[in-house]
Amino acid sequence: DLAKVIEPIHEFCNDRVLTTRYTKGYSARSEEIQNLSQEKRNELGEKFLHILYHEIFIWNRMQTDGHLGNYLVELKPKPKWILLDFGATKVIKGKLLKQYKNLVKSCYTQNRELFFKTFETLGEFENFHTLDKDLYWGYIEIMNEPFVHDSYDFGKSDISERALAYLPKLFQGVPEGSMPAETLFIDRKIANVFFVLKTLRCNINVKKIIDEYI
16 A cells, blocks of 8 residues: 556557556645645655665665655555656665665664775775765765654754755765766665655654664
8 A cells, every 4th residue: 555556558568568447546736635634644655755765675676766756656545655656776685685684674773883994895985994984974964854753843854954965975076986877876766765755744653664674
């Protein structure tokens, strides 16, 4: 019951055209959704987080563009998300999948040593010792804010804005070498998820949700 996927009409589809059945829903910014009770907005926010963690830990596929235009909300019989656009989907597999799971766990447990040990193995860096670890850990502390509270009020938070503003500076500081591009897409998606939770003014227990996956 997390989400509903738009249904294609195969006889009217080809390599360049996607035709789907009409699906009625509301934008998360619409009056209909914004006027929902706190309980129902929290429920939508929790489902949105579950979709994110399903993408990372279960489906191993992520729709990396978390823009609100890629989603609608169906209200009846119970509120759920409608997934519209999969053009930016990335497959998370093999070494990257295992390492990114370790990154999520190290952030959640605030294990700085594990984080940088895992981060180093993500890429082929020539001068990893030049990495500004304090800069990177500052970003982790921003992203980790919702996980250190039993209840986090996204409506009053500026975490998504701070995270998205931090990313360019963060990736400019990567040492020479190569790093999987997928990590940038995943980090951007997580920041976008926090923006959606802010739009819904959710006040939820993020720790309880991620505990189900790690």
